[in-house]
Amino acid sequence: MSHVVPQKIYLLVFATLLLMTLVTVDVAFYNFGWLNIYLALVIATFKATIVVMYFMHVKFSPRLTWLFAIAGIFWMIILMVLMLSDYMTR
């Protein structure tokens, strides 16, 4: 039997996602210099994390599912870090 997430948690995640959308829009209009894009990415990563954990049930899934989800992030980091380490150091 798969784990059933309580409706209350879904609504809480939903409300947090909407709130974080407002926050990311608001933050974008303040000038933090080069930090702006990183703030936007941190908020987006937080939103993605709660979608993965609750809507996509990873929090309640076997370790093997965790491994696959983390593998996706890990390979994305390899892609970004190796590519940008070239362009940023020219």
Add this chain to the structure above:
Amino acid sequence: MSKVHSAVAHHFEDAEQQREAATLGMWAFLVTEVMFFGGVFGAYAVCHFLYPDAFAAASNKLNVVLGATNTAVLICSSLSMALAVRAAQTDKVKQIVPWLILTIVLGLVFFVIKYFEYMHKFHEHLFPGASFVFEGPHGAQAQLFFTLYFVMTGLHATHMVIGFGLMLWLIVRARKGHFSSAYNTPVEITGLYWHFVDIVWIFLFPLLYLIGRA
């Protein structure tokens, strides 16, 4: 038919193992999707790093209100998808189809808003190509931004169209009574796909709409 679908294939120990294998297969596919979108996100990262001023100027041509509204619409559709899966898991089988229809309708609302955004960009000569016009010093690099804008949002929209197809298939099967707490794997893994598409947009929205606003 539903008996056939709920049956455990001979190479699985039980229904639970079969369900976990299907879910894991979907996750393996989603990791390849992360890599697929990783290519364009990588291109974006490099271009944004090389031409930050042009990207800021070009991003300001996009409509933040429409972009934020579409983000909210997709979050709503993710919730209704999650509730469709939950309806199947909790044997509320009559609720599966309404939640799926709501998910599709919200997806279509996203498309209507996107249509008006695209049309507006066409009229403003911001579609890359021979008729591209961008005032100021960053014309060529701004065209690069809009190329990425149309490629990224276009690929995202393509994924949504595939999602509509999957949900229509689920609606047909749900009407035949195929899904219950005992068997709902297709609903579950279509849900995974739809939430993944939502996550792609969660990253696209700030990267395309919100840079250089301050």
